[in-house]
Amino acid sequence: MKLILKCFLVLVIGVIVGAGSAVVGIKTMVERSAVKNGPWRVLTTAGSRDAGMYTRAAVAVGGLFALDKSETIYYTAFDDNDGQLLRSDCEYTMSGRDIDARWWSFTVYGSDHFLIPNEHDRYAYNANDLAREADGSYKVKLGGTATEGNWIPTGKSGNFNITLRVYNPSEKVYNDLAGVELPTIKREGCK
Amino acid sequence: MKKWAPWIIATLALSAIIHVIIVAGLPYGIMAVLSTKSPGEPNMIYHASPVTAESRQVVKPGPGLLYSACPFDVRNGALKITSPVPPGTYFSISAFATNTDNFFVINDQQVKSDTMEIYLVKPGTKLAAKGEGKVVEVPSEMGLVLFRTAIKNDEHLRQLLELRKNAKCELLE
Numbered sequence: 001m002k003l004i005l006k007c008f009l010v011l012v013i014g015v016i017v018g019a020g021s022a023v024v025g026i027k028t029m030v031e032r033s034a035v036k037n038g039p040w041r042v043l044t045t046a047g048s049r050d051a052g053m054y055t056r057a058a059v060a061v062g063g064l065f066a067l068d069k070s071e072t073i074y075y076t077a078f079d080d081n082d083g084q085l086l087r088s089d090c091e092y093t094m095s096g097r098d099i100d101a102r103w104w105s106f107t108v109y110g111s112d113h114f115l116i117p118n119e120h121d122r123y124a125y126n127a128n129d130l131a132r133e134a135d136g137s138y139k140v141k142l143g144g145t146a147t148e149g150n151w152i153p154t155g156k157s158g159n160f161n162i163t164l165r166v167y168n169p170s171e172k173v174y175n176d177l178a179g180v181e182l183p184t185i186k187r188e189g190c191k
Numbered sequence: 192m193k194k195w196a197p198w199i200i201a202t203l204a205l206s207a208i209i210h211v212i213i214v215a216g217l218p219y220g221i222m223a224v225l226s227t228k229s230p231g232e233p234n235m236i237y238h239a240s241p242v243t244a245e246s247r248q249v250v251k252p253g254p255g256l257l258y259s260a261c262p263f264d265v266r267n268g269a270l271k272i273t274s275p276v277p278p279g280t281y282f283s284i285s286a287f288a289t290n291t292d293n294f295f296v297i298n299d300q301q302v303k304s305d306t307m308e309i310y311l312v313k314p315g316t317k318l319a320a321k322g323e324g325k326v327v328e329v330p331s332e333m334g335l336v337l338f339r340t341a342i343k344n345d346e347h348l349r350q351l352l353e354l355r356k357n358a359k360c361e362l363l364e
Contacts, residue, residue: 006198009198009202010198010201010202010205013202014201014202014204014208014209015209017203017209018205018207018208018209018210018212018213019209019210019213021206021210022209022214025210025214026214047292047293048293049294049330051292053215054214056217056218056290056291056292057213057214057215057217060218060221060222060291061221061250062250062251063250063251064221064249065249065285065291065337066293067283067293067296068293068296071285071293071296102281102300103281105253105255107251107253107254107255112250114244114247114250114251115244115246115252115254116244117244118244121243121244123242123254124253124255126255128343129255129344163251165253167341168281168300
């Protein structure tokens with residue numbers, strides 16, 4: 001009886017520790033290997049044949065069918081410029097300029113990595129459909145309060161994240177992922 | 192302590208095995224689940240509806256993009272992919288292995304003609320493509336081909352929906 005109990009304990013603890021360490025391992029390795037640019041993170045080997053098993057696992061969970069970075073660079077922001085997690089009950093202003101690439105877009109996703117349902121069917125903007133300032137720059141409001149101009153609803157509760165897709169990046173962007181100018185994300189206030 | 196040592200070692204060893212199985216197996220598992228949920232038959236093109244919040248088959252769908260896909264299985268022959276190239280917008284055809292690696296991608300600016308032609312083949316297959324056609328050896332016999340087109344506006348979307356009806360995937364046995 002004691003032997004069966006011990007075997008059972010080994011099995012249960014082994015599975016819990018193995019699964020738990022896998023989740024922590026994926027998050028940690030991704031965080032360590034990501035190139036950082038302000039609040040944005042990019043996995044340089046996402047979609048690539050050079051990706052390690054942790055990157056592949058992270059891509060499978062949060063960015064399946066990512067293209068190789070020579071074709072597309074995927075920046076993701078989970079935080080604002082002050083390092084605070086992006087919250088659906090807060091209002092943000094994202095400000096930036098055109099990125100040196102053929103086409104780019106940013107999309108807001110819920111913590112489940114799917115679009116956040118909203119009555120306005122508004123989830124993203126791209127280089128072609130943004131309202132611009134006179135100098136060509138843009139501002140996008142993110143949050144629950146409907147505003148004139150560029151605005152993306154972020155749901156009612158929980159956290160959200162933003163993916164910036166950069167298609168056919170210029171050599172300058174490709175070679176300077178950490179230094180290229182990307183939009184800033186400023187928290188304006190919370191409920 | 193000595194009495195417990197074998198049990199602790201067994202627990203650690205099992206944890207390590209489970210850890211590796213989960214991390215290494217996750218991409219294959221997710222691809223396998225996706226292929227069972229796929230509305231398209233292997234080696235046939237499937238045109239996805241424009242992305243909305245209801246699009247919950249694959250994580251992080253891009254609302255500014257129109258997607259089509261061919262789940263491929265080249266065990267019994269090569270897969271021929273042909274598609275018109277939409278003018279004046281970003282368009283690409285990419286292929287993914289069962290471990291999620293993007294082993295091939297080509298975009299509209301890399302071809303001169305208004306049609307793309309790609310053949311996915313098993314390694315060692317002798318096949319000659321005509322003109323700008325490309326023959327690509329797959330790292331895994333199964334996987335997925337994805338078509339992406341950037342949408343400019345609603346009128347453009349209507350044109351793209353018509354144009355993509357001419358795209359196809361067919362198995363050459």
